[in-house]
Amino acid sequence: MKIASFNINGIKARIERLSEWLDETAPDVALLQEIKSVDENFPRAFFEDKGYNVETHGQKSFNGVAILSKLPLEDVVRGLPGDADDEQARWIEATVVGDTAIRVCGLYLPNGNPAPGPKYEYKLAWMERLQARAADLLAAEEPALMAGDYNVIPQAEDAHNPDKWRNDALFLPETRAAWRRIVNLGFTEAFRARDPAPLNYTFWDFQAGAWNRNDGIRIDHFLLTPQAADLLQDVQIDRHMRGREKPSDHVPIWIDLAA
DNA sequence: ATGGTCGTGGGACGA
Numbered sequence: 001m002k003i004a005s006f007n008i009n010g011i012k013a014r015i016e017r018l019s020e021w022l023d024e025t026a027p028d029v030a031l032l033q034e035i036k037s038v039d040e041n042f043p044r045a046f047f048e049d050k051g052y053n054v055e056t057h058g059q060k061s062f063n064g065v066a067i068l069s070k071l072p073l074e075d076v077v078r079g080l081p082g083d084a085d086d087e088q089a090r091w092i093e094a095t096v097v098g099d100t101a102i103r104v105c106g107l108y109l110p111n112g113n114p115a116p117g118p119k120y121e122y123k124l125a126w127m128e129r130l131q132a133r134a135a136d137l138l139a140a141e142e143p144a145l146m147a148g149d150y151n152v153i154p155q156a157e158d159a160h161n162p163d164k165w166r167n168d169a170l171f172l173p174e175t176r177a178a179w180r181r182i183v184n185l186g187f188t189e190a191f192r193a194r195d196p197a198p199l200n201y202t203f204w205d206f207q208a209g210a211w212n213r214n215d216g217i218r219i220d221h222f223l224l225t226p227q228a229a230d231l232l233q234d235v236q237i238d239r240h241m242r243g244r245e246k247p248s249d250h251v252p253i254w255i256d257l258a259a
Numbered sequence: 260a261t262g263g264t265c266g267t268g269g270g271a272c273g274a
Binding site: 009010012013014034036037060061062063111113119151205206207208209210249 | 262263264265266267268272273274
């Protein structure tokens with residue numbers, strides 16, 4: 001089963017790129033971030049015509065996450081638990097019902113800049129809530145994953161120019177410590193676990209010719225419970241998507257599970 | 260230090 005994560009940076013602007021990528025890559029499940037659309041305006045029928053079930057958790061103009069799945073989705077939950085006042089649409093989870101049931105969580109973790117400041121405080125608080133949900137997922141001892149745009153550069157090797165990011169909310173020591181507290185609960189970070197070639201990024205800024213200079217960062221991640229990690233067969237970053245017409249600033253990352 | 264480029268929605272904000 002191929003499960004992908006893709007920050008599309010706006011469904012309206014990206015529907016053509018997303019459509020061709022779905023046709024080429026044929027993921028069974030695609031977790032989307034930054035749909036930047038309310039649920040009513042998401043082109044649900046377009047993806048249903050391709051054979052996908054569609055679940056969205058959107059808001060006006062910003063954020064927004066969605067799940068596309070060729071297999072049935074059950075027990076959909078919208079919003080990360082832990083703060084009833086949080087109105088930002090950054091979390092959706094569901095159970096993918098196949099031969100092996102897999103709990104999939106799609107997330108768009110807050111950017112947090114500028115740091116310090118209220119946006120950074122929101123990011124750290126969100127990561128504490130994420131840690132709580134992550135602990136519950138592990139306690140269930142079932143195949144489950146959390147994937148999406150984490151807005152976290154885990155290590156210096158995950159940035160082309162780490163010095164540039166030293167004071168950025170994506171790379172501050174406190175951010176990376178919060179990330180490690182989650183991973184070290186017992187998750188497998190799929191891409192790093194496969195020990196792939198270095199300098200493989202998932203994001204290149206639109207500004208200052210970042211793509212042309214390969215000035216990228218690796219911030220889109222898959223965290224797998226042990227029961228999901230047992231099934232892991234492959235991990236790929238679809239880097240080529242960044243070079244296409246009207247690309248997102250992120251590229252897709254996907255895993256293949258023996259399920 | 261600044262500005263550089265996108266998307267949304269139709270101005271300013273977020274990244």
